[in-house]
Amino acid sequence: MKLALREMRRRPSRFVTATVILSLIAALLMLLGGLLDGLIRSSTGALRAQQAQAIVYSSTSQASLVRSRVDPDVRQAIEQIDGVTAVGGLGSAQLGARVPGNGPRDLADVALFGYELAPDGVPDPPADGQAYADEILKADGVTEGMTIQLGPARTPVEIVGFVKDTAYNGQGSLWASAATWRSVLLANRPDAQLADGVFQALIVQGDADIAGRIDEATGGATESLTVTEAVNAIPGVKEQQSTFNQIIGVTIVIALVVIALFFALLTVERSGMYGVLKALGARSGTLFGGVVVQAVVVTAIASVLAAALMVLLDALIPPGSIPLQITPVRIVLSAVLLLVAAIAGCLFSLRRVLRVDPASAIGTTV
Amino acid sequence: MNALELTDVRKVYTMGDDSEVVALDRASLTIGSDEIVALVGPSGSGKTTLCSIAGGILRATEGRVVVADEDISAYSEKELTRFRQRMVGFVFQSVNLVPFLTARENLLVVDELGQRRGKAAQQRADELLEELGLADRAKNLPSQLSGGQRQRVAIGRALMNDPKLVLFDEPTSALDTKLGEQVMDLIRTEMKRRGTAAIVVTHDERILHYCDRSVHITDGVLAA
Ligand SMILES: Nc1ncnc2c1ncn2[C@@H]1O[C@H](COP(=O)(O)OP(=O)(O)OP(=O)(O)O)[C@@H](O)[C@H]1O
Numbered sequence: 001m002k003l004a005l006r007e008m009r010r011r012p013s014r015f016v017t018a019t020v021i022l023s024l025i026a027a028l029l030m031l032l033g034g035l036l037d038g039l040i041r042s043s044t045g046a047l048r049a050q051q052a053q054a055i056v057y058s059s060t061s062q063a064s065l066v067r068s069r070v071d072p073d074v075r076q077a078i079e080q081i082d083g084v085t086a087v088g089g090l091g092s093a094q095l096g097a098r099v100p101g102n103g104p105r106d107l108a109d110v111a112l113f114g115y116e117l118a119p120d121g122v123p124d125p126p127a128d129g130q131a132y133a134d135e136i137l138k139a140d141g142v143t144e145g146m147t148i149q150l151g152p153a154r155t156p157v158e159i160v161g162f163v164k165d166t167a168y169n170g171q172g173s174l175w176a177s178a179a180t181w182r183s184v185l186l187a188n189r190p191d192a193q194l195a196d197g198v199f200q201a202l203i204v205q206g207d208a209d210i211a212g213r214i215d216e217a218t219g220g221a222t223e224s225l226t227v228t229e230a231v232n233a234i235p236g237v238k239e240q241q242s243t244f245n246q247i248i249g250v251t252i253v254i255a256l257v258v259i260a261l262f263f264a265l266l267t268v269e270r271s272g273m274y275g276v277l278k279a280l281g282a283r284s285g286t287l288f289g290g291v292v293v294q295a296v297v298v299t300a301i302a303s304v305l306a307a308a309l310m311v312l313l314d315a316l317i318p319p320g321s322i323p324l325q326i327t328p329v330r331i332v333l334s335a336v337l338l339l340v341a342a343i344a345g346c347l348f349s350l351r352r353v354l355r356v357d358p359a360s361a362i363g364t365t366v
Numbered sequence: 367m368n369a370l371e372l373t374d375v376r377k378v379y380t381m382g383d384d385s386e387v388v389a390l391d392r393a394s395l396t397i398g399s400d401e402i403v404a405l406v407g408p409s410g411s412g413k414t415t416l417c418s419i420a421g422g423i424l425r426a427t428e429g430r431v432v433v434a435d436e437d438i439s440a441y442s443e444k445e446l447t448r449f450r451q452r453m454v455g456f457v458f459q460s461v462n463l464v465p466f467l468t469a470r471e472n473l474l475v476v477d478e479l480g481q482r483r484g485k486a487a488q489q490r491a492d493e494l495l496e497e498l499g500l501a502d503r504a505k506n507l508p509s510q511l512s513g514g515q516r517q518r519v520a521i522g523r524a525l526m527n528d529p530k531l532v533l534f535d536e537p538t539s540a541l542d543t544k545l546g547e548q549v550m551d552l553i554r555t556e557m558k559r560r561g562t563a564a565i566v567v568t569h570d571e572r573i574l575h576y577c578d579r580s581v582h583i584t585d586g587v588l589a590a
Pocket residue numbers: 363364365366379380381387388389407408409410411412413414415416
């Protein structure tokens with residue numbers, strides 16, 4: 001191990017190429033992960049923020065807000081259930097918004113929510129005609145106190161404050177009273193208009209296991225999900241996750257191949273030296289341990305470089321422009337995956353290290 | 367105690383096409399605890415093979431190999447590795463120092479890969495470098511040393527583990543005559559100072575007088 005580290009210090013140039021390539025791969029890995037996290041975050045914020053033990057959709061909606069309708073009688077039935085402490089309606093509408101100061105065709109995509117029970121980080125519903133805006137809408141020029149116009153009917157809504165991490169479907173959300181949401185819907189989406197008391201979904205607070213009992217009590221008229229289930233059921237979320245994870249998987253395989261090739265070549269090159277060292281009494285395990293140590297060091301340096309690059313990138317990209325989210329968790333996860341790939345890559349050299357014959361060091365035997 | 371006892375040792379290499387090469391045939395050889403024996407013979411006669419078997423690098427096909435009262439004939443791969451760490455030193459035909467380690471580190475590598483005695487090993491390395499006239503070269507890389515100096519480092523490396531038997535496979539073949547004689551002189555001095563036994567493989571008749579006696583080998587058969 002000492003020998004392996006010394007080699008790296010004395011001959012850094014031999015390891016530069018591998019380190020650079022791995023740094024790029026590590027950066028790609030972290031970028032992909034960051035994009036996935038950012039996409040998922042901006043798709044799911046509105047539901048993740050819900051303080052609920054169950055989110056209730058109508059049973060035929062496949063957990064899609066736009067398809068779901070929950071009638072007042074269902075709501076009453078749910079409120080009767082033992083263990084339910086609070087029930088609030090939730091409705092959404094995805095619209096283009098005109099922001100003062102922007103060009104007439106430069107619409108900001110927003111998701112307007114009408115709510116009764118405040119999500120995490122969002123105050124209680126504001127007065128009618130007002131809304132809290134997600135801070136990613138700042139990138140579209142939205143400021144506090146401004147009145148923006150929603151949809152083709154240009155329904156005015158005054159922004160009275162900002163909230164964090166509540167985006168939905170990649171759109172900045174607006175949080176307004178149920179009445180505001182209903183009137184916006186009526187003006188802009190007459191076809192999707194809902195009668196008073198009808199919501200797209202219900203936010204239910206109460207016992208942890210309440211979800212199952214709700215569907216029983218409503219006789220199957222509802223589909224109740226935990227927040228996590230509801231987040232995963234948002235159309236596109238699973239698909240995004242599996243697509244990105246496949247690309248991430250392929251990237252890790254590439255890293256593994258790079259490590260395997262690089263150290264296989266080094267091992268071939270060193271077989272003479274390994275022969276001598278074995279003749280002097282070195283065990284194969286010690287020599288292979290040196291290979292692993294070098295792979296781990298190369299990978300660790302590459303990960304640190306890539307992480308630094310990501311932090312820099314994160315600082316350079318204006319907020320709201322692309323959904324890139326750099327988190328320590330993702331960086332550490334990427335580094336750990338790379339380390340595992342590096343160690344697995346080394347295993348391709350193991351056989352060769354084992355096979356080096358100490359007799360090759362002495363005399364004519366090759 | 368004898369440094370080496372070979373009794374009826376045979377070594378047969380089996381080639382890919384199932385033909386066999388007998389590299390050593392019923393070789394018996396006893397070397398006393400501080401004897402320096404020259405092993406002389408034409409190319410391909412089995413000199414390297416004999417050294418490799420005596421040093422626990424190769425296993426004999428038949429016969430008994432005892433080094434300093436330790437019978438290694440039936441040793442496994444692992445046991446042979448440990449045996450080499452403790453009991454023997456090698457100086458190879460080509461010099462084979464680790465290129466990115468300094469002279470001193472090339473000696474210490476024996477300890478790092480083997481017994482790990484730490485401080486004691488460092489002290490020993492410094493003593494050896496001093497004795498070998500390399501004290502001022504301790505921090506040099508092999509590429510910064512002359513051929514003779516490199517060979518001296520290799521000798522120091524072979525002595526690091528306080529071996530009972532040192533095997534020199536043509537230690538002077540890469541050196542010119544004068545340097546070769548200097549190195550042989552050094553080998554003799556070092557061996558006699560420690561009372562360590564050695565086999566010195568050579569083609570070179572001029573080297574013989576540095577050894578206590580010589581053994582000839584032809585086609586794998588020993589003759590005194
Ligand atoms: N690994 C091997 N496989 C097959 N045959 C071998 C092997 N090693 C050596 N031999 C054969 O065994 C015989 C003895 O070889 P050895 O290397 O011991 O000779 P040597 O006396 O050291 O020769 P040189 O003076 O050229 O170094 C030779 O005929 C050689 O071809």
